[in-house]
Amino acid sequence: MNTAVSNLVPAPDPGRCPVCGQPNGCAMALERAGGEPQPPCWCTRASFSAELLARIPAAARGKACVCAACAGAAPPDAVGEGRR
Numbered sequence: 001m002n003t004a005v006s007n008l009v010p011a012p013d014p015g016r017c018p019v020c021g022q023p024n025g026c027a028m029a030l031e032r033a034g035g036e037p038q039p040p041c042w043c044t045r046a047s048f049s050a051e052l053l054a055r056i057p058a059a060a061r062g063k064a065c066v067c068a069a070c071a072g073a074a075p076p077d078a079v080g081e082g083r084r
Contacts, residue, residue: 011059017067018060019052026065046071 012018014029027038043065052066 012057012064014064016064017070018056018064019066019070022067022069024065024067029065041065042068043071 014026015023015033017024024043026043027041028043030036031038046068048066048071052070056064056066
């Protein structure tokens with residue numbers, strides 16, 4: 001058995017929240033997947049707490065957006081603004 005292949009972590013699904021696994025409703029992921037222009041994503045105007053950002057697995061950072069439910073579950077902090 002090839003252990004190099006069995007140790008690979010699957011790429012994160014950009015349409016799913018890396019924290020809870022539910023659909024994230026990311027307009028940017030929809031545009032990339034379907035090629036259709038989308039309005040600006042809700043996440044571009046959202047703030048995320050440092051605690052929430054720390055819960056995102058390293059492999060998913062910058063590749064999959066947190067969903068609105070997870071973003072709303074933790075209060076934003078002054079430094080935690082930004083996407084993903």
